[in-house]
Amino acid sequence: MRPTTPTGAPTVSSDVLDHPAFTVPPLPDPTATSGVAGLRAAVVRFCDGPVHTARRRSVEVVLGGLDVRAVAGQHPTAAVLDALGLPGALLADVDLVAAAYQPHLPVPAAADAAADRLVAACGGPSEQAAARVCVLVQAHAATTALVExxxxxxxxxxxxxxxxxxxxxxxxxxxLTDAPYGRGPHACPGRDLAPHLAIAALR
Incomplete structure (x- = not known):
């Protein structure tokens, strides 16, 4: 292990991502059904084992069905919204949810409302809707950072x-210095799409 970080959590090598004994942190409210907490409880990002495997397949189906036609200078998330057949106005909601998505982050009421709107726009509470929102939210912050x-x-x-x-x-x-798209069971399923979106945004 490396020295403890300012957050109080020690920093370790990405090798642990291949180790089944290292699991994703538990959710503060795993039974939630709405808002950001409900989204966290339904997506692939915050679970392990057979549930993770099934949810990852759903995400891969969503990604496999996307025909992303990124326009030069277009925000990456706007391109994904277009490919999902969703209105570009939802970009603001994706931004709100992404800023509160991780379990250690606070969740303002505006983010909860945004999460519910995204789920509704994707067909209402279901595994398929969770997979679609997951693709939008998880790609948003990472791809925006990749552009920068x-x-x-x-x-x-x-x-x-x-x-x-x-x-x-x-x-x-x-x-993640040596594993920018993760590693192991939780490796990013959209690693081929992200550079395409980022490069288009820069053109």
């Missing part, structure tokens, strides 16, 4: 760390 990294020539990964809980119950930060 490409613009400035920064070698830093768009998402510098992720979180896991070790076998002793300690939450750790996982350094």
């Amino acid at each position: 990294r490409l613009r400035t020539g920064s070698p830093e990964p768009p998402v510098p760390v992720t979180r896991r809980v070790g076998p002793d119950g300690t939450e750790v930060l996982v350094d």
Whole structure:
């Protein structure tokens, strides 16, 4: 392990992403059915095991059916909204939810309302809707950061760390410097799409 970070969680190598004993942190409200908490409880990002496997398949189906035609200078998330047949006005809602998506972040009421609007726009509460919203929200912050990294020539990964809980119950930060799209079961399923969207946004 490396020295403890200012957050109090030790930082570890990305090798732990291949280790089944390191799991995603537990959700603060795993039974929630609405708002950001309900979205977290329904998406692939915050679960492990067979549930994760099934939800990942749903996300892969969504990604496999996308015909993304990114326009030069277009925001990456706007391109994904277009490909999903959703109105571009939902970009503001995606932004609100993405800013509150991680379980350690606070959730303002505006983000809860935005999450419910996104789920409704994607067909209402279901595994398929969760997969569609998941693609939008998880791609949003990371791809926006990737655009900035490409613009400035920064070698830093768009998402510098992720979180896991070790076998002793300690939450750790996982350094993604050498694994910018993750690794193991939770590796980013949209790694081929992200650079395409980012490069189009810069044109």
